[in-house]
Amino acid sequence: MSAVRTALVIGGGIGGTVTAMALARAGIEATVHEAYPGDADGVGAMLSLAPNGLAALRIVEAEEAVQAAGHPVPGVVLADGAGNQLSEFHGFPGLPATHAMARADLYRALTDHALARGVKIDYGKRLVAAEERPDAVTAVFADGSTASADVLIGADGIRSTVRTLIDPAAPGPEYAGVLGFGGLAAEDTVPAAPGTMYFAFGSSFIGYWRLPDGQLCWFASLPRTEPLSRAEVHRIPAEQWLAELRERYADHVPGAQLLAHTTPDTLMATGPVERMPSVPHWHRGRLVLVGDAVHAPSSSSGQGASLAIESAIELARCLRDLPDHAAFDAYERLRRGRVELIGGNAAATNRAKAGQAASPPTLPSPEQMFGPVHRHLIDWDATVSRAGQ
Numbered sequence: 001m002s003a004v005r006t007a008l009v010i011g012g013g014i015g016g017t018v019t020a021m022a023l024a025r026a027g028i029e030a031t032v033h034e035a036y037p038g039d040a041d042g043v044g045a046m047l048s049l050a051p052n053g054l055a056a057l058r059i060v061e062a063e064e065a066v067q068a069a070g071h072p073v074p075g076v077v078l079a080d081g082a083g084n085q086l087s088e089f090h091g092f093p094g095l096p097a098t099h100a101m102a103r104a105d106l107y108r109a110l111t112d113h114a115l116a117r118g119v120k121i122d123y124g125k126r127l128v129a130a131e132e133r134p135d136a137v138t139a140v141f142a143d144g145s146t147a148s149a150d151v152l153i154g155a156d157g158i159r160s161t162v163r164t165l166i167d168p169a170a171p172g173p174e175y176a177g178v179l180g181f182g183g184l185a186a187e188d189t190v191p192a193a194p195g196t197m198y199f200a201f202g203s204s205f206i207g208y209w210r211l212p213d214g215q216l217c218w219f220a221s222l223p224r225t226e227p228l229s230r231a232e233v234h235r236i237p238a239e240q241w242l243a244e245l246r247e248r249y250a251d252h253v254p255g256a257q258l259l260a261h262t263t264p265d266t267l268m269a270t271g272p273v274e275r276m277p278s279v280p281h282w283h284r285g286r287l288v289l290v291g292d293a294v295h296a297p298s299s300s301s302g303q304g305a306s307l308a309i310e311s312a313i314e315l316a317r318c319l320r321d322l323p324d325h326a327a328f329d330a331y332e333r334l335r336r337g338r339v340e341l342i343g344g345n346a347a348a349t350n351r352a353k354a355g356q357a358a359s360p361p362t363l364p365s366p367e368q369m370f371g372p373v374h375r376h377l378i379d380w381d382a383t384v385s386r387a388g389q
């Protein structure tokens with residue numbers, strides 16, 4: 001393989017659209033192939049984009065468009081689930097504020113921005129196979145059509161097809177033992193300063209913050225030994241899940257109040273909480289992975305989308321500067337340590353959420369908890385060396 005000029009990006013989610021924009025900036029022509037007929041599935045959930053994700057978006061000039069799709073939540077308060085505040089943090093000076101938004105709004109903002117910059121997105125193209133030749137790779141889609149380019153980038157999410165094309169023995173997602181839920185509680189349920197995310201641990205965990213309209217948006221989980229699929233979770237009525245959540249959080253402050261003031265029509269069942277264990281092979285031949293396909297850290301980290309964006313930018317930088325397989329090697333060297341460290345920390349938080357730890361294991365300082373994660377900056381103009389620096 002020599003200098004890369006064209007790329008197939010499989011998956012039009014967060015990582016895929018940013019990869020295509022970053023490749024365009026690197027002078028590489030990319031087309032996104034998305035399985036769904038229209039916009040990618042937003043799953044109705046809320047997510048937060050951290051300062052590091054927003055800083056990476058600046059490189060493809062998407063930071064402002066994405067911020068406009070959400071609202072700033074720079075502060076964090078940790079509490080013990082019995083009504084006692086443990087610590088508070090107001091964000092690092094000089095870094096953009098974490099922004100919360102509906103996942104669907106983030107998809108839309110990124111897609112609109114990518115289309116406006118001339119990125120081609122082909123909908124209804126579900127990748128089923130890839131054929132490599134010495135001079136190119138051809139993607140085969142479920143509708144029988146094909147497309148060829150120099151490289152194929154799997155940005156196809158946590159159930160990635162490209163991951164198994166690279167390595168049929170690749171691990172799949174790991175279930176964290178809890179089902180995720182979110183909902184909206186009435187404005188005056190509990191005090192909560194605007195722009196602050198509250199994490200209340202204890203026998204169970206609940207997180208919440210105030211939306212711009214005053215309502216309180218919360219996220220919580222229920223331990224469940226068997227990993228019900230999202231479809232199975234949705235077959236159970238919201239009233240039943242809400243009753244189960246109220247029972248589990250009956251002694252939790254402020255979980256009990258938040259759940260008591262939530263109506264079933266606002267309940268969002270986000271399905272099993274999952275993360276990707278370490279993936280042995282990030283690339284093979286002309287195929288490479290980005291985002292959740294290779295490093296989903298679970299929603300506990302609040303970093304899945306931000307890390308997918310960082311990796312998308314770094315992959316484009318490597319393909320810009322290194323003409324052959326060295327680009328994929330350098331990309332893996334740049335990214336593996338960081339994403340696996342953050343993924344490992346999220347696994348510990350999941351154990352706390354599953355009730356396997358009474359509170360955050362030991363309470364770290366905000367600098368320890370967020371410093372290296374939030375301050376991460378990608379230097380787009382620096383040339384990548386073969387050693388991945």
Ligand SMILES: Cc1cc2nc3c(=O)[nH]c(=O)nc-3n(C[C@H](O)[C@H](O)[C@H](O)COP(=O)(O)OP(=O)(O)OC[C@H]3O[C@@H](n4cnc5c(N)ncnc54)[C@H](O)[C@@H]3O)c2cc1C
Pocket residue numbers: 010011012013014015016033034035036040041043045046047048049050103125126127128155156157158159160161180270290291292293296298299301302303304305306307308
């Ligand atoms: C409930 C929940 C809450 C979350 N909260 C946060 C948060 O607060 N902060 C945060 O940073 N992250 C959060 N995340 C994680 C974040 O959503 C993901 O990390 C992020 O979406 C990963 O982006 P991605 O592009 O790799 O994958 P995705 O966004 O999942 O995109 C993958 C795309 O590939 C497409 N696709 C799949 N298979 C194929 C195929 N064979 N052919 C073509 N296309 C295909 C899919 O349709 C999809 O559009 C949360 C996730 C969940 C589920």
